[in-house]
Amino acid sequence: MVIQACSCVMFLRSCSLAVRRSCTSAPLQTLLTIRPISTTWTARKDAAEKLDLDIWKSVMKSQPLHDEDPSPSPSALDVNRELVEMWHQAGKFVPKNITDEQLEDLAALTTKSAKRKYLKFLAIKEAHKISKKEKRDKKKSERDTDAETEEREKLKNTFLMKFWNSSMDRLQNWRAAQAMRFGQPLVYDMSYEQHMTQREMENTVSQLLETEGWNRRAADPFHLHFCSLQPGGAYHRKLLKRYGTETWERLLITATARRPIDVFPPEDLVYLTADSRNVLRTFDHRKVYVVGAMVDRSIHSGVSLANAKRLKLATARLPLDEYLDWDSGAKNLTLDQMIRILATVKDTGSWKEALEFVPKRKHCGFHQRQKTGAFVRTVKTQSVRDEPAARGQKNKTDGHKRKER
C-alpha cells in the first residue's frame, strides 16, 4: 500500500506539472476534462481512485513530441526513415536504427512484400548484433572478475611448445600446395551471376568461403578451381571483399575466367546437379567433378542441368534417395555440404559416412539393409539420430506406414 501511494504521488507530481504546462498552451476544451487537483493527500487519493476515463487524453495532449516545425518538404529518405520508425513503434518487425544506405536499398525495392522482407531481414540482423554484443559484454565482465580473483597460471613442465594457430596454418598450406600440384581437381562453376539476386549472391560467397575452409582442413584436399570467374564481376568483387586482396592472392586455389571445358578435357568432366537422371554410385578419382556455385532461393529448377546440356557434359546427382529416407526439403545441398560429402567419399569410399553431412532435418535416417537383403526404412526418432547403435532397431510396419502417408 505504501508503495502504491508513493507511486501515486510521483505520478500526480508529473501530471500536475504537465497540466500546468497545458494551462498555457492547450485549448480550453482540454482543460474542461481535467479534474481539479487539490493538494491534500486524501483528495489526491480520490482523484486516483475515481474513474476518469479520459485522463489519458489530456495527459497525452500535454506532451507533444515535436516542438520544432518539420521542414516543409522532407526528402523521400526522411519520409521512409520516419515510416520505419513508426513501424518500429507500432510493434512491427523492423529495425530500430536504419542507415541511409539501407534506406536507399529499401527505396529501390518495388513491391510492398519485398520491402517488408528486407526490413524483417534487417531486424533479424540487428537483433543478432545486439544479442552478440550483450554476450560479449557479459563474457568480458566475467573475465575481468576472474582475472582479479585468480592468479596467473603457473608455467608447466612440458616437452611441447605451445601449438599455435599459425603452425596449423602452415601445415594446411603445405597440404593445399601439395593438392595444387598432385590433387584431384574439383571445379566450382561460377557462371550463374545473372540467375541470382544480391542476397543469393552473398550467400553463395559465404558458402564458397566455407568450402575453401573445409577443403583446407581435409586430410587430402582437392585442388579447387573457381572457373568462369569473371575478373571485376560481382562474384570476384564480393570474394575480394570477403577475403581481402592479400589473402585472396595467397589462396591456394586456381581461379580462372576460363570455362571448365576449356581447362579440362570435356570427357573427364561430370557436372553434379540434383536434376540429373544419373546417380553417382561410385566416386571416380580420375574424373573432374563440377559443382554449380549458385544459391537458388527462388525456384529456377534445371538451370545447372541446362548448362550441362549446353556444354554436352556428363551429369550426375548424389545418391541421396538411394541411401537416405528423404523427408522434406530440396535435394540441392549447400556448397560446403557438397565439399564435405565429396571429400569424405573420396577419402573413405563410403557414401554412408559421406552422407552424414546431409542436414538431418531433411531425412529420416539411412535405409537399413537387412540380412535378407530387403531395404527397411527407419523411423525418424531422436534416438536414431543420436545413437548409431539404435539404428539396429528396425520397425518394418512403421516404415511402411510412413510411406503410405
Place this chain on the structure above:
Amino acid sequence: MGSLVVSNSRTCMKHLCTWVVNPLYFRPGLPQYNIMLAVRFIINPHTQFYSTKGGKQAELHSRVTKEKGFTSRTRPAFPNSVFTAGTAKKTAEFMKKQAGMDTEEPSNNTPARSRGSLKVALPDHPLTTSEWTKFKEESSKPERFEVQMMERLLAANADVNIAKSLLAYVVQDKGTLSYELLLRYLTLCVTAGHHSEVFDTYDIVRTCFKTLDTGASSLFIKGFSQTERWREALAVLEGMKKGLLPSPRNYGDAIAGAVLHGDTETSWKLYDELLEQGLVPNQDTWQCLFQSGITQRGQEDKLFSVLSYMRDNQIYPEEPLIKTIKAWFESLPDQKWSGKFSFVALSGECKNCKASLESIQLTEEEYAQLKDEVMKKVIEGSDIFNKTTPEELKSFKSFVKQRPPFDIVIDGLNVANTTPKATHSETLLAVVSELEQQGLNILVLGRKHMLQPTRNWDRQNMDKIKQKAHCFFTENISEDDPFLLYAALHSGVHCNFLSRDLMRDHKACLPDSAIRRLFFKWQRGHQLVISHYVPGKRVRFQRISAYDTIVQTSGSSWHIPYDDNRRERATYEVPQKWLCLTQEQ
C-alpha cells in the same frame, strides 16, 4: 457390368438419385436405358484425380480407395469438367475422406488467441487504477501486459470504456502511452464505430508522434470515412502516398466515404486513381459504387466501364455484388431491365433468355499471339536448354511441318497413367484406337523410354500405336508438354489436345496476365480430358465447353457469371452461375 453393379450396389443405388436429378449428367448420345453404365462412370473414382503430374498420386489414392472401400456418404457428385467451379475442392475433400483424414477435425470453438500466459478472465466493467494494478500483478507476463490486454479486449469485442480505463491506468502508471497501445485502442474504436474516440485519438497521435505508419493511416481512413469528417480521410490517404502505395482497401474505404456523403465526383476520381496505380479494386468497392448508382443518376457510363473492366480482367463478381448489380440494372429508369439468376446449357444457351453466349474460340489475332508467346516463353524461355535442346526443337518443327495438321494431340505419358488397372501401353492404345475410329489425325507425344520394351511398355502395343497415329518421342530429360502445346497450336483452331494436366506451370511461364487469360480460354476450349476409363470399355471424354465464361453483353442483354457464396472455386476453374439481364422491348 452386372458384377460391378452388384459389388458396388450400395453406392450405386444411393447415387442414382444424384444422377437423375442432376441435369449435368445427361449426355446426348447416351441411351437412357444404359443407366447402369452412366452410374458406373459417375462412381468410378479413378478417373477423377487431376493433378499436374498425374501418375503417382492417382495411383496412391486409388490404392487407398481400394483398401478402404468408399462409403456412399462421402462420395461427391462430380461435375462435368475439370474447369467447373468446385471440382478441385470436392476432389480434394473426397480424397481426404478416402484417406481417412477427416477424423480429427479441429474444434472451432477454441479461440486462436488463447495463449498460456493470459488465462485470467477479462474485466466486464471499467476498472480503477488499483484494480488494474492488481490485475497486472496476476498476469504472468507483466512487461507486455497492456498491449496484450488491449488485444484481448479487441478480440472479445469488449466495451470501449474498459479499454479507456486501461489507458487511464497506463497513463497514470507510466506517464505516457506507447504508440503501439494507442494503435490497438484505435483498432478497437474503428471496429466498434466510436467516431468521437477516433477523432480524439487522431488529434493525440498527430500531436505526439512524428508521422503515421501505414496501419494507423488505414485505420484513420476507415474511421473517418464513415463520419462527416470524411474529407480528412482523403488527406490521410494523400499522406500515405509519400511513403508507400496505399492498398486497394485504403482506396476502397475512401471511396466508400465519398459515396456515403453523396460526392460521386470524388469517388470516381479516387477509383480512376486506384486503377491508374495498377491496383485491383475490392468487390465491396464496386458494390458501393453500384449502390450509389441506384440512388444517384448520371453514373451509368462509369458503371458500365466497371463491367467492362471485369470483362477485360476476367473477374467474376461475388454474390453480394451481383445482387447489387442486378438491383442497379433494374433501377435504371425507362430501360426496363429485368434480371434473373440462371444457368447456361452445355451448348452455350442461356436457360433464361435462350440467347447464345459468346463462343470460346479465340480470334485469329489472339490465336496468332498466343501461338507466338507459347513458342517464345514456354518452349524457348530464357534458356532453350531448360526444356529441350535446339536440335530437338528443330527436328520437332520439321516433323510437324511435314505432316498435315493434326486433329488431336495426345500427351502419351499422361494418358497412359489414367488407370492403374491396365499397363501403360494398353491404356494408350485403347485411347488412340478410340480416337482413330472417329477418323481423326492423331499425334502422340512421348519420351524415348517408352520405346524400350518393359512390362508397362509393350513393343507390340507401341507398334500398333505407331500405325494408328503420328508419334514423336522426346529425350527423356526434355519436357513433353511444351511440344504438346506447340503442336496443338500449330495445327490450327480445330485441333484439341488430350491430357489431364492442368498446365499451370506452363501458364505461369507466360509474361503477363492478359496472355495467361488467353491461354486459359484456349485451354478451356481445346483440352480434352478422359472422363472415365475402365480397361476393355469405351473411352469417354469430358465435354469441351462451347461458350466463354466472361462478363458479356449484346446491347439489349447482359450475361454476368458470378461466384456463389460458398466460394469453392480454384484458380483454374470458372463459375457456373450466371446473372441474365434482358431489356423488355
